[in-house]
Amino acid sequence: MxxxxxxxxxxxxxxxxxxxxxxxxxxxxxxxxxxxxxxxxxxxxxxxxxxxxxxxxxxxxxxxxxxxxxxxxxxxxxxxxxxxxxxxxxxxxxxxxxxxxxxxxxxxxxxxxxxxxxxxxxxxxxxxxxxxxxxxxxxxxxxxxxxxxxxxxxxxxxxxGTEAITFNTDKLNYKYGELSYGTMWEPEFEQKVTCRPHSVFIGAGLYLDATGQVPSNRMYDTYESEAKMRKVYDEILKFLISKKKNVKMFWNNAQDHQLAFLQNGCLIGQTWDGPILTMKKEGKPVTYMAPKEGAMTxxxxxxxxxxxxxxxxxxxxxxxxxxxxxxxxxxxxxxxxxxxxxxxxxxxxxxxxxxxxxYPGDALENLWWYPNEHPWFVPARTEYRDKFQAA
Structure with missing residues (x-):
């Protein structure tokens, strides 16, 4: 539902x-x-x-x-x-x-x-x-x-909690409203990006919807039926594969966040809030911010x-x-x-x-909330995740 x-x-x-x-x-x-x-x-x-x-x-x-x-x-x-x-x-x-x-x-x-x-x-x-x-x-x-x-x-x-954008504050500086899920796919970030291989489809989809490239009703259409989901995910997969050279490291858990930014040289990525905000409190050169398309909640x-x-x-x-x-x-x-x-x-x-x-400005009013997932959704999403990782 x-x-x-x-x-x-x-x-x-x-x-x-x-x-x-x-x-x-x-x-x-x-x-x-x-x-x-x-x-x-x-x-x-x-x-x-x-x-x-x-x-x-x-x-x-x-x-x-x-x-x-x-x-x-x-x-x-x-x-x-x-x-x-x-x-x-x-x-x-x-x-x-x-x-x-x-x-x-x-x-x-x-x-x-x-x-x-x-x-x-x-x-x-x-x-x-x-x-x-x-x-x-x-x-x-x-x-x-x-x-x-x-x-x-x-x-x-x-x-x-949320999943949004983290960036290295020693190297980068963004203001709320200019930061986007599309930012990390810019050419300057080749081999500098971290993301989770399945949820990155949502972030990329929100960016492609907001820019009119792949309409999806803020990705909510992809939860209505498997046919709608596959139509949108096919296009997102093409986009992500074309940008995959930017990915330095895929993450799967909270510990990977620290590895990505403090050891593996990542400068920007789509991450959870908790691990990054904890690192930030400890004085590490990272910050976390909702992009203009909305933090995934x-x-x-x-x-x-x-x-x-x-x-x-x-x-x-x-x-x-x-x-x-x-x-x-x-x-x-x-x-x-x-x-x-x-x-x-x-x-x-x-x-x-x-x-x-x-969550500055209107970020809390602009949150993107995860919908309930039908039984067909996770197996289909896993299929696209595997294709992206194998590409």
């Missing part, structure tokens, strides 16, 4: 914050403010429990600061297993028959595909009293994005694996994640953004400044 897309630009200023952005999402087709249906009770106080939790997650989300804070707060010991893509997450859970893990954290738009194999169980919101701290706009919009399947809540928002989730053995501990993690303190620890250590109320007040000034510089 395709998410609603904002068609009108809203005037803004350069002092927008995470908090004011979250309030604005209701005007951008991302849900309405409503109170989550939760009871005031909690069957057993998992916050005071012990035991173990098997967490299956992205490497960024298993930072020591996050895991240690949860263990200290609850007494629960965490065993972490990482994956580097939503497909890897799904395939391993399928192979394990949804056993061996308690919580997984796929992108929320991927859950519908995962549920084709019944990988997650229904979440009892009554066991998460801190769910009241989740911004209502994220709670509501997540239902349509994939958090509710067949009337059952199977995924809840954990964080949100995703929401990652928390789901309880169907055959989880440690249910009490799983609910303890969900409940802890919805405290402002936990949200702030996650945001400060990863560079991503929390949808929990009260987090902004706990963030350091460098984190706040990095957010403001990443």
């Amino acid at each position: 395709k998410m609603e897309k904002p068609n009108q630009k809203v005037k803004t200023n350069n002092t927008i914050t995470r908090r004011s952005f979250i309030k604005k999402t209701t005007t951008l087709g991302l849900g309405v403010y409503a109170t989550a249906g939760m009871g005031p009770w909690f069957i057993k106080d998992a916050l005071s429990s012990s035991g173990n939790l098997n967490l299956y997650t992205w490497p960024d989300y298993s930072k020591a600061e996050v895991i240690k804070a949860f263990e200290k707060s609850t007494g629960i010991k965490v065993k972490v297993t990482n994956y580097s893509s939503n497909q890897e997450c799904m395939n391993k859970l399928r192979a394990a028959r949804a056993k061996g893990f308690d919580i997984a954290q796929p992108s929320i738009t991927e859950i519908a595909l995962h549920m084709e194999f019944e990988l997650y169980q229904a979440i009892d919101e009554n066991k998460i009293p801190n769910l009241k701290n989740l911004e209502p706009s994220f709670y509501e919009s997540s239902k349509k994005q994939g958090g509710v399947i067949n009337g059952k809540r199977v995924g809840l928002p954990y964080d949100w 995703w929401v990652d989730s928390m789901s309880i694996v169907k055959n989880a053995e440690n249910l009490e501990q799983a609910y303890a993690f969900l409940n802890w994640a919805y405290t402002p303190e936990a949200g702030a620890i996650m945001a400060k250590s990863t560079g991503y953004n929390s949808p929990v109320k009260g987090v902004d007040a706990l963030l350091d000034e460098k984190t706040k400044q990095g957010f403001k510089e990443a």
Whole structure:
């Protein structure tokens, strides 16, 4: 199902914050403010429990600061297993028959595909009293994005972030409004670009749509049917192959970002926000900015694996994640953004400044939101990714 897309630009200023952005999402087709249906009770106080939790997650989300804070707060010991893509997450859970893990954290738009194999169980919101701290706009919009399947809540928002443009600040300088997804394909950047081999199709497609070369309704047409998707992706593939000499390195995970810019000589690329903003806070010569076509925006989730053995501990993690303190620890250590109320007040000034510089002007009103993906989409996208890499 395709998410609603904002068609009108809203005037803004350069002092927008995470908090004011979250309030604005209701005007951008991302849900309405409503109170989550939760009871005031909690069957057993998992916050005071012990035991173990098997967490299956992205490497960024298993930072020591996050895991240690949860263990200290609850007494629960965490065993972490990482994956580097939503497909890897799904395939391993399928192979394990949804056993061996308690919580997984796929992108929320991927859950519908995962549920084709019944990988997650229904979440009892009554066991998460801190769910009241989740911004209502994220709670509501997540239902349509994939958090509710067949009337059952199977995924809840954990964080949100974007994929946009990173560049080396020692060598380059761009202002908001002039930077584009097309910038990194200019001749001067031969062997200086990094990108992810499948999501670069979206960035290139947004550029080709904005310039009138390959109309695609901001790439949303490619999610409506496989025929429409292939018609557009055929043209994007031709463009990318013609520019492939610019690619120095493909990335697949957060660690690759540092390798690309600090060791392999990349000057510009299409990257995630979190790793780059973390590097920027550490004083590395990089910055991250939304291009004029719009930053590609995703929401990652928390789901309880169907055959989880440690249910009490799983609910303890969900409940802890919805405290402002936990949200702030996650945001400060990863560079991503929390949808929990009260987090902004706990963030350091460098984190706040990095957010403001990443999304100047009307960048937050111009975000490109990932739609829900039909089962045919990922296999078709993988086909085009492989053709690009092999070219």
